[in-house]
Amino acid sequence: MEDKRILYVSSEVVPYLAENEVSLQSYEMPKMINDLGGQIRIFMPRYGNINERRHQLHEVIRLSGMNLVVNDMDMPLIIKVASIPKERIQVYFIDNDEYFKRKATFTDEEGVLYPDNDERAIFFAKGVV
Incomplete structure (x- = not known):
């Protein structure tokens, strides 16, 4: 693995979201690499339940400022960055107030999926590319 450059894309990563199978795997695999x-x-994605102050997220000005088209609408792309403590791994967060400001990841308080989860996933994928 020496000197290999790898981009890992995930919807959830520990310590930014609660531990589950996906978020733990998305932490362990990059750590091993x-x-x-x-x-x-x-x-x-930079979901609204990720505490920017506690995790020391800050905007990457040179990467932000583009607009992405989703469903014939121009949506501003904001990219933030933080490092996983003790691991020297940088995490880039795809952010947009319209899609990711909610204080939950995929469902509301009653466990009902957000109706725009598909658009959010498309925005996230386009933002990564």
């Missing part, structure tokens, strides 16, 4: 000498970066 990093430990083996690879250079890894992670992309994930």
